[in-house]
Amino acid sequence: MIILPSQITHEEAAACCRMLAQGLRSQTEAAVVADAGGLERFDSSALAVLLEIRREAAALGKTLSISRMPARLRELATLYGVAQLLPAAP
Template identity: 55%
Template structure:
């Protein structure tokens, strides 16, 4: 399982995505991202999750998210991408 940090903003997004992408290689066919620790974030958190989803698709792996904070769910809905972040 991959985990998001407690803080994920524009300043942290590139490093976070690199770390998650590196971790993706060791994951099985089912990749679960745990977002439960996420407390401080901006729309960059969505960008990171969507980029990771694309990496999973390229690798032939199934992508799901668990523990997505309600505020991030609301942002995903606002941008029309909630269906791209399936729950585990």
């Protein structure tokens, strides 16, 4: 499991991507879960970060699902048409 920080806005997006990608590479499981439960302050950059981590996971032969995604972020994902790319963790 990788854990998202409490804040992902435009200012933190690049550093957050690097941090999460590093965490993703250290995961031995083929199915990786990103825990978004602590995410409190975010903008659409959080979606960009999650999509980039999803691409990184796919390049590593892994899948990514999201647990505890805030409702507002799920609404943004739906609005931008990317919700199906960020499935909820089982």
